[in-house]
Structures are given as structure tokens and as C-alpha cells.
Amino acid sequence: MTSALPLGDAYPYLRAASAGIRHHARALAPRTQHTASPADRAHLDVLHAHLTALHHLLDQLAETTRPPHPAAGRHLATAHTRLFQAAAAVHDAFHLLPTADEPVTDTSCRPERLPEGPPVLTICQRHLAAGHAVRRKTTPSDLNTPLHGHTTTCSR
Template identity: 80%
Template sequence: MTSATPVGDAYPYLRAASAGIRHHSRTLAPRDQHPASAADRAHLDVLHAHLTALHQLLDQLAESTRPPHPAAGRQLATAHTRLWQATAAVHDAFHLLPVAEASSAGTDCQPDRLPEGPPVLTICQRHRAAGHVVRRKTTPSDLNTPAPGHTTTCAQ
């Protein structure tokens, strides 16, 4: 029996998020007269928010897929780990970028100074919360293992 919802309409919010990323990527692409703009802290903060939301979705998919389809669940769990590595790299890049003059006070990763933390450190709060989930489900050796090669066959 087939689903009544067409595949293209099954996940409208996820499709909209993907379309937004494609649009943003096109606007950042270098043009003949305009060089690509460099990432700034605000840009990386928004990207980090997207990655952590995607990380949470992938975690839920891996958990629900693992019982009926163990091999697919393991692959999704591996993707979950790799996505965390990308999220951590974006967080690190955020802290390597220069701080704007207006928000130069308190830019260390210490969100516990204020209940909500300084606005520039919301990325750190988000990263800590996601990291807590990762540490409960992933071993340090898994996080440091390089990505494996492609192990399935794809239909061309």
C-alpha cells in the first residue's frame, strides 16, 4: 500500500530548510564582479543552530530506525556522529573569528556568567546542550574515528 502523501510533500519544513540553504549558498557564491563574503560570527551562529537542529532530527531518526532496521540505524548513528563533528568545527570557527567592536566584552565561552548568557554566547549554550546528548550516546573514540568509506551499493 502506498502513502497518500506524495514524497515531495511529506516533509515540507525540511524541504523548505534545504531550499533556504541552497538559496543562501547561491547568494554566497563568488560572482565575476563581487567576491564571496567571508563568514562572520552571526552567520556561523545561525549555521550552528541549523546543524544542531539537524543533529537532533538525525538522532531521533537513528533511534526510531534502529529496532526494525539495525544496519540502517547504525548508518544513521554514524551520520549523527559525523554531523556532531561538523557542528563542533563550526563552533570552533565561530570563536576564531574576530569579535565586532560593540560586543567585545565577555566573548569567552562562559555562558554560565548570566542566566541567559551574553547574546554572543548563545552558540556556546546550544553547543553545550547538544554536546551533553552526544556524550550520553557516543564514545570519545567514536567521535575521533575518521569517516569510513562508502559501504553500500548505489543504483545508478
């Protein structure tokens, strides 16, 4: 699905990232002869990195949009919160997947115990940084609120 707005080359990296996600989703779609393999920790780590990058982008967009267009800025801020909730769910799923060496027994967030060793930026460290950023601008009740219906209507 594409937008009706002419984008040109204004956002080439964002468009390329979206195209990459669509390609990946098509590649994961089950075919008639075999089913797709389940997600593994590496897959969820990369997906979490993508979600937190989008989270940061939405934060910047909400901050720059809010002064001239308060209503649009509030919607972007809500999307920012919901994206953090999605990243939190991916982070939780990461810890529920077994490693190559051992079954899941302890689901706590411990970067030093990752089977790959503690890399410079683990999924846990990335998630803690995103959580710190979202908590500066969001109340705990907003973070725990389930996604609700869209409050505006499209005019076209």
C-alpha cells in the same frame, strides 16, 4: 539535486529548510565582479543552530529506524556523530572570528563575554547541550574517528 522518491507534502519544513540552504549557498557564490564576504559570528551562529537541529533530527530518526532496520539505523547513528563533528568545527570557527570591537586573543568558550551579551541560548550553550546528547550514545573514540568511506553500495 532532488531525490527520485515522490515526497508530496510529507516533509514540507525540511524541504523548505533545504531550499533555503541551497538559496543561501548560491547567494554566497563569488560572482565575476566581486567576491563573497567572509563569514561573521552571526552567520556561524545561525549555521550552528541549523546543524544542531539536524543533529537532533538524525538522533530521533536513528532511534526509530534502528529496531526494524538495524543496518540503516547504524548508518543514521554514524551520520548523527559526523554532524556533531561538523557542528563542533563551526563552533570552533565562531570563536576564531574577530568581534566587531576586538581582535581574537582568547578563543575559549565564554558565553558571558560575547559582544552581544549572554542571550538566552548562545552558540556555546547550544553546543554544550548537543555535546551532552551525543556523548550519551557515542564513545569518545567514535567522536574522534575521522570520516571514513561509505560501506554500502547503491543498487541503482
